[in-house]
Amino acid sequence: MSYDVIVRSGRWFDGTGAPSATRHLGIRDGKVAVVSAQPLDEGGCPRVIDASGKWVLPGLIDIHTHYDVEILESPSLSESVRHGVTSVFLGSCSLSTVHASPSDAGDLFARVEAIPRRHVVGALEEAKTWMSARDYVDALEALPLGPNVAAFLGHSDMRAAQMGLNRATRKDVRPSDFELANMEAMLTEALDAGFVGMSTQQLLFDKLDGVTCRSRTLPSTYAKSRERRRLNTILRRRGRALQAGPDLTSPFSLASLILGSTGLGRTKLKTSLLSAADIKSNPYTIRILGPIAAIVKRLRGDLRWQHLPVPFEVYADGIDLVVFEEFGSVAAALHLSDEIERNALLRDEEYRRWFRKDYDKRFGVKVWHRDFFDADIVACPDGSVIGKTFGQVGVERGGVHPVDAFLDLVVEYGTKLRWRTTISGHRPEILDMLARTPGVQLGFSDAGAHLRNMAFYNFGLRFLRRVRDSERAGRPSVTLEQAVHRLTGELADWYDIDAGHLREGDRADLVVIDPAHLDDTLDAYAESAMPAYDNLSRMVNRNDDAVTAVLVGGEYVFGAGVAADVLGVTRTGRFLHAGERTAR
Known part of the structure; x- marks a missing residue:
């Protein structure tokens, strides 16, 4: 009896949670025709997959x-x-x-x-x-x-x-x-x-x-x-x-x-x-x-x-990250699709006070941990900041608030600034x-x-x-x-x-x-x-x-x-x- 595909000698899991076992599977017309403890006749079968030592x-x-x-x-x-x-x-x-x-x-x-x-x-x-x-x-x-x-x-x-x-x-x-x-x-x-x-x-x-x-x-x-x-x-x-x-x-x-x-x-x-x-x-x-x-x-x-x-590790290019939408200051920046207009907002001191206030809130339900010391820079035209966190960059720049260190880099490099963090x-x-x-x-x-x-x-x-x-x-x-x-x-x-x-x-x-x-x-x-x-x-x-x-x-x-x-x-x-x- 010929098959379209044979998968032989693999550790077979059936998807029900039942015990696994070494089995040989014969496939015909798109379905599993047989699951056998004994080797199958491979004569006339156009594709034989050797699954020895592998999981099926x-x-x-x-x-x-x-x-x-x-x-x-x-x-x-x-x-x-x-x-x-x-x-x-x-x-x-x-x-x-x-x-x-x-x-x-x-x-x-x-x-x-x-x-x-x-x-x-x-x-x-x-x-x-x-x-x-x-x-x-x-x-x-x-x-x-x-x-x-x-x-x-x-x-x-x-x-x-x-x-x-x-x-x-x-x-x-x-x-x-x-x-x-x-x-x-x-x-x-x-x-x-x-x-x-x-x-x-x-x-x-x-x-x-x-x-x-x-x-x-x-x-x-x-x-x-x-x-x-x-x-x-x-x-x-x-x-x-x-x-x-x-x-x-x-x-x-x-x-x-x-x-x-x-x-x-x-x-x-x-x-x-x-x-x-x-x-x-x-x-x-x-x-x-x-x-x-x-x-x-x-x-x-x-x-x-x-x-x-x-x-749940996420990467971001500049300020574009969906979880930032959860608080008002960054949502306001993301509302602006024009880069020049957005950068003008990011430079504004009143806006930065708003962002810092959102960042410093430690109570309430939130998805992002709001910790720029837990955000690693992985790519940037300024190679000196790669591998550092935004918090570290702020410290090295004379005790600049992490939010300001982040925004300074975003304004300067835009989406060429790439960083990552683990949220959960x-x-x-x-x-x-x-x-x-x-x-x-x-x-x-x-x-x-x-x-x-x-x-x-x-x-x-x-x-x-x-x-x-x-x-x-x-x-x-x-x-x-x-x-x-x-x-x-x-x-x-x-x-x-x-x-x-x-x-x-x-x-x-x-x-x-x-x-x-x-x-x-x-x-x-x-x-x-x-x-x-x-x-x-x-x-x-x-x-x-x-x-x-x-x-x-x-x-x-x-x-x-x-x-x-x-x-x-x-x-x-x-x-x-x-x-x-x-x-x-």
Whole structure:
């Protein structure tokens, strides 16, 4: 009996958390035909992958990306595929490209996700043929998709399309009954088309680009309880998920989202909240997130916290960094798109007093730790400051306040000044705690966004390395089987998509990993030009020895740092319809 592909002698993980074992996999017609303890007949098989000493596991699932624009121009999504990700989710943070006009989508995506606006608008003007969610699915399926794709429908996308971006971002405007009914119809139609749910956002430092509505928060932040309840009712009735980002400054926002997940006297609402992060500025909050999810479960609810299981290290060019939007002084500077006008503001002493006052606030909820002694300069025309913190530069310049040292360099060098800091995920023991917390989902890579700010495309590999190293050190937080389950089958089961498992009859989405190369190279960053974005240099990961083979739908698409000829040319991925797993 011949096979299209044989993967032999690998340590096989099925994605359920069951014990791993050395097995031989025979793949035929895009599915796993057999998992055998005995070697398979390789006669007539055109591709045999020797996985001796390697791990064979289901393709990884990335539940939080912003590939909504990139997928239209580069549907291979090779930067994720090269690291073993075979399924990605679009439509996070209330942002999708289903209904909004190209111009409005540019305003929605550009500033908050740090994707150049002209490329958002241009990609949609060229590609958009769809008028509905079902048409959108058909349009995706017509692309030569590299990985599989699942999708949320964005609340801000619906609001902007139905109300107009200006009305959708005004505090004194509520959607009419007609407009709200149309949003309900949009959501229902998307769920009928197989979307996994709806994403919304209440976080107030995500700001719009453009001119007319510049610096207003995302449309979904203006929605009131009545609107959210009516949309959530549809999700409850259909058993689909709500992805939400609470307003960190409002206890009511977080409480309402948590309580909204409960099922007392009503159908539960599957809720995935952003995010479980060990933030430097709030070191104690992280320990209560797991217990909160457990309490919600006892109240017949279903709450999960999204978590990036690696240190959240960010880079910035000059002053352009999304987390700076959380306080007024820098948001005021980022509001100014003209460089000359912005620099004039940054030089102004009254403005600097405002910035210093914001910087010196040590109380309240915040994401950035506001410590320029914890911000390393990595590139600058003035080589004497490279490798130093802004705080050190201030000390060396005669005791200049760290804010002034930072602003002086920004004014002088603009985006040629590049620096980095770690915002969260800095304590390994907390990362280990979250790895074994049932109410936490592993994801939140933000792949496809913040192209110059962060690179977490290989977060799954880095997580597996940490689990493997913990086992070797005799202090395991979870087993390798459990770790694989958390990155694959657990996510697929919760979102009800047909992915994340590697058993007989399952779709052959898999990755072969060489554990000998799960080493420090996983942490290295590199730069890669994006042809579709005028060769914009994107931060990426490059650790090509760790992943020796990636298959999507039984087709070999990547291995050892080299893409197969079919990737981005022939469609290997597909749209993952929510409900398929249950139906199968």
